[in-house]
Amino acid sequence: MMHIQEEHKERHVLSLTVANEAGILARIAGMFTARGYNIDSLTVADITDDHAISRITIVTSGPPKVIDQIIAQLDRLVPVHKVTDLTDNGPYVERELALVKVAGTGDDRIEALRIADVFRAKVVDTTIESFIFELTGPTEKIDTFVGLMRQLGLVEVGRTGVVGLIRGKEAV
């Protein structure tokens, strides 16, 4: 009998600058699937005045050797300018934005609003029986908030995925 073994994984946030051209996202996403790497989240938007460069932030997980290989594989794609492993490059800030819809009445509704206040979530839509909260923060904060709302009438969640920058005055 043969069984397939799983390896220990660690989470890394990678920040890429890439040429803003057709197919770049498919190129990167396809490289991950072709080589069997994980994408936990991926965000992309162009970041320069002339729309020539996009920043892609990828949250991935894998054994350290695989993370190293992912970075090398990304780096050799022709339209990729630079790959930085934020997790391995000193302190950095990571944020994602979530919209969280919660429906309920009575005590549950009041408790949801109270917790939202604690998490500094904004109410961006409301009816008599529902709220949509807007929340930004690191992934764990959003996970925690969504976990609490699950007990108070969570309907659905939309999340952007992570963006991140290194702390201090330098660019990556």
Next chain:
Amino acid sequence: MAEKSGADILVECLMDLGVDVVFGYPGGAVLPIYDALYNHPKIKHVLVRHEQGATHMAEGYARSTGKPGVVLVTSGPGATNAVTGITDALMDSIPMVVITGQVATQLIGTDAFQEADTIGITRHCTKHNYLVKDPGKLANVIHEAFHIATTGRPGPVLVDIPKNVQVATAPYRRPAAIAHASYRPQIDADPVAIETAVEMLAAAERPIIYSGGGVINSGPEATRLLRELADITGAPVTSTLMGLGAFPASSPQWLGMLGMHGTYESNWAMNKADLILCVGARFDDRVTGRLDAFAPNSRKIHIDIDRSSINKTVEVDLALVADVASALSDIIALWNKRGHEKADLAEWWARIDGWRARRSLDYPENGAEIMPQRAIADLYSATKATGKDVIITTEVGQHQMWAAQHFGFDGPNKWLTSGGLGTMGYGFPAAIGAQMGNPDSLVICIAGDASIQMNIQEMGTASQYRLPVKIFILNNEYMGMVRQWQELTYESRYSNSYSDSLPDFVKLGEAYGWTGIRIEGPQELEAGIRQMIDTPGPVIVDCRVAKLSNCFPMIPSGAAHTDMLLDPSQVEGTLSDEAKALV
């Protein structure tokens, strides 16, 4: 400025880039380009019989000349038929530019006739690809495509050109030198790493140089420097399948190929070495065998121009991300500057000689049938005796490994084989491409009876262009390597590995206007080979060899270098599920 059509701009670019031959097949979506090539005075077009053939011809041309191979095919099936050859070029780092026609831009996405998502399909089997929607951008893209295909780690680049872009016009100006914003291959190694490498080499007691196809890709200077490094260090040299010829097989420092079908001495030397200098190779699974038992007591230095090759499978102690020629030149210069002498490796060589004494490439002969190894050895000596420049291509299987073991290569670019992808059907078109690039060379495709049939339609191409290529088939009526694995792993249950209904290769040759020769027994071997070499035009040789020969030595999948099988008596006939699951 006068405007030119996209098709004319493309042809102009090919001229600027020094392209003299294009391998292709016309179709609806490339008709404007074919019209621009009509009776072209400088660019010769080789009309293939199947687009896969065009890609392997371009590979054979590229690998034997050092220049990029160029392919021109139509949209849809033209492009999809080219995918195997493109992937082959990616795996073996062959510089190739593939031009595909595409349906007109306004038809893209409508499931138009002969439309395929060529860019999507080839995104991960090219080094890079482009869809050009504006004839004004075509010249830059073509020049950039050649730049990317031929620099850094070489590879295939595809340019998809919609039919209306071929017809529409734009001003043409020859692009300036490419200064790419994000693609900048690292050519020179870190000087600190060079110092460390020299110190490690000087301190080694049991060094070995493990060289690969990267040495050949780097160019003739890299080959020269590899020989110089071997000379000044006195280290033994082994090579991957792709690297054969970079170091002369006639040198006393040559150990033969390593890996699954490598020699006893090369694999044992890798296992017992205290320092491995890997030059332009990538620790492929065919080379390493079982990873946790691979070269356990050695420190490793890895020279590779592709950073993703470093630590991909085997962790190394020192990485030099650089072009092979540049890194070797820096190492040799520093070695000489520091006044290092050749170390006393007598004890190490004595051990190597002990392994050599096992004579792992020997094979039994009974005089009644031709042993395939004997056929290769005789082919080698007969071609060598001609004094001609000899280029050997192979298909994939037992014959390929026997050729690698028993044909000696003393120079680079003379051995063309599909290593990474293992593409049956590669060798014969590659021979046609090599002959196009080397009209005066003796080009021989060593083939098996099964793999030759995968692109046998290209016999017509060789006839049409009067190319005197030779096909030498080791005919054992089996997909020999499949049969061998079934014998070793599946208790000789030969599931679908018998080549039933083989054609009469001699008559087939004659049908295409070739010369056909059949060699039936040992007494006919020498004369048959002689006749093949002496016949001026294309020749197909059906050489009947022992049907059940196995290729030894062999490291079974999942085994360590030290678990090498040398002869059939060591074969058990079964493998564990873990080993079966490995390729």
